[in-house]
Amino acid sequence: MIKVSNLSKKFADLAVLKDINFVVDKGDIVVIIGPSGTGKSTLLRCLNYLETPTTGQIHIGDVTIDAVSHKAKEVTALRKQSSFVFQNYSLFANKTALQNVAESLITVWKTPKSEALATAESILIKVGLTDKLHAYPSQLSGGQQQRIGIARAMAAKGEVILFDEPTSALDPEWVDEVLAVMKQLAVERQTMIVVTHEMQFAKEVADRVIFMEDGYIVEEGTPQQIFEQPEHHRTRAFVKRALKQS
Amino acid sequence: MQSSFDLQYIIELMPILFKYLGVTMEMALWGFLFALILALGLALVRVFKIPFVQYIASLYISFFRGTPLLVQLFLLYYGLPQFMPIFIGMDAFTAAVVGLSLHFSAYMAESIRASIIGIDKSQMEACLSLGMTRLQAMKRVILPQASRVATPSLMNYFIDMIKSTSLAFTLGVAEIMAKAQMEASSSFKFFESFFAVALIYWVVVLFFTRIQYLLENRLNKAY
Numbered sequence: 272m273i274k275v276s277n278l279s280k281k282f283a284d285l286a287v288l289k290d291i292n293f294v295v296d297k298g299d300i301v302v303i304i305g306p307s308g309t310g311k312s313t314l315l316r317c318l319n320y321l322e323t324p325t326t327g328q329i330h331i332g333d334v335t336i337d338a339v340s341h342k343a344k345e346v347t348a349l350r351k352q353s354s355f356v357f358q359n360y361s362l363f364a365n366k367t368a369l370q371n372v373a374e375s376l377i378t379v380w381k382t383p384k385s386e387a388l389a390t391a392e393s394i395l396i397k398v399g400l401t402d403k404l405h406a407y408p409s410q411l412s413g414g415q416q417q418r419i420g421i422a423r424a425m426a427a428k429g430e431v432i433l434f435d436e437p438t439s440a441l442d443p444e445w446v447d448e449v450l451a452v453m454k455q456l457a458v459e460r461q462t463m464i465v466v467t468h469e470m471q472f473a474k475e476v477a478d479r480v481i482f483m484e485d486g487y488i489v490e491e492g493t494p495q496q497i498f499e500q501p502e503h504h505r506t507r508a509f510v511k512r513a514l515k516q517s
Numbered sequence: 518m519q520s521s522f523d524l525q526y527i528i529e530l531m532p533i534l535f536k537y538l539g540v541t542m543e544m545a546l547w548g549f550l551f552a553l554i555l556a557l558g559l560a561l562v563r564v565f566k567i568p569f570v571q572y573i574a575s576l577y578i579s580f581f582r583g584t585p586l587l588v589q590l591f592l593l594y595y596g597l598p599q600f601m602p603i604f605i606g607m608d609a610f611t612a613a614v615v616g617l618s619l620h621f622s623a624y625m626a627e628s629i630r631a632s633i634i635g636i637d638k639s640q641m642e643a644c645l646s647l648g649m650t651r652l653q654a655m656k657r658v659i660l661p662q663a664s665r666v667a668t669p670s671l672m673n674y675f676i677d678m679i680k681s682t683s684l685a686f687t688l689g690v691a692e693i694m695a696k697a698q699m700e701a702s703s704s705f706k707f708f709e710s711f712f713a714v715a716l717i718y719w720v721v722v723l724f725f726t727r728i729q730y731l732l733e734n735r736l737n738k739a740y
Binding site for chain 2: 361407
């Protein structure tokens with residue numbers, strides 16, 4: 272289970288996140304939507320402590336961490352509870368697909384190398400990259416790279432996978448293959464928190480949708496509530512615009 | 518007095534000088550190895566901004582880049598034993614290797630640091646996001662990538678170091694420059710002697726420049 276309480280983040284004087292509270296149950300797929308620059312990505316990065324929150328507690332799995340009193344050890348422990356899929360893939364450039372996926376098992380979880388590589392291979396087969404096991408990121412398309420990015424996150428044994436606009440940097444032709452992998456994960460009830468502009472994905476796959484604006488959670492609910500009967504006029508305006516575009 | 522250029526003398530001198538090339542190369546190789554280890558340590562201390570130690574590293578780098586190598590060698594070999602008796606037993610060869618290591622480590626540290634900083638920040642973030650420590654990330658992902666970037670400039674420092682070993686003759690190390698100097702003073706054929714030693718340095722440098730080129734090609738193919 273994931274619980275975020277009173278989370279806030281300031282960059283110098285600019286408050287990017289303001290009193291964020293939410294809970295995600297095991298197996299839930301939560302999609303965060305909202306206009307650009309409203310703190311969605313910062314929120315996700317705070318969950319992984321890639322950004323250090325200014326205040327608030329984050330609880331994932333069996334780790335609880337407080338922004339004010341956090342220690343380096345707690346940060347590493349928290350990060351082991353989650354894994355991250357980056358907008359720009361951020362694959363290890365010096366490693367093959369297989370090595371990218373096996374890395375966390377070898378370095379973080381101390382799995383024997385042969386076992387780690389076997390696990391990595393089975394995950395890459397699952398995301399449809401059987402023929403690219405030994406390719407380097409620079410030799411692959413954006414869609415293939417992002418599927419490796421997801422495979423790497425799957426291998427990391429975390430409670431939850433955090434997706435930071437996983438399809439935003441992709442050419443349109445590669446978007447569907449990445450979304451297909453994510454949908455497959457959703458079917459398997461992998462806990463996910465997804466920041467995205469893919470409204471169709473949110474509608475179809477999410478158990479819950481969180482609408483953020485201006486550093487606040489404005490409204491949250493089922494896809495049906497958010498997309499069809501939004502309570503807040505801001506949500507209504509955003510959803511209307513977003514659905515028209517897609 | 519003007520004398521004619523004696524090619525025969527150069528041809529005879531070459532094999533004599535060649536025997537001393539071993540000492541030159543030994544100094545350069547040991548010097549480079551120690552310089553590399555030191556430089557990596559200094560670079561990491563500065564990249565990780567380790568409290569207090571990073572300022573010592575900066576001071577060290579500033580001093581060894583800011584003063585001439587010859588002065589550093591004299592300070593080490595002739596100066597230091599006066600204050601620290603343990604250095605009295607240090608032979609000239611060791612002093613030269615230590616001096617070259619200290620001097621070049623300062624330059625190489627900056628070049629390694631620049632290579633590390635040049636690696637996209639997202640690579641470190643990806644490591645951290647998986648629960649790796651910064652040190653693990655450095656070892657597994659950042660340094661392997663940075664070493665590719667740093668290799669050309671580190672090879673340049675190695676070539677520069679080979680040439681700088683010639684200063685060791687001022688400490689009394691019997692390397693090729695010292696031998697050329699001795700031969701010149703006994704035959705009075707200064708031009709020929711120093712021209713011969715210049716040719717040897719040149720050929721050695723050409724050889725390592727070629728290796729540098731091959732190494733860079735190989736690294737560029739890697740990924």
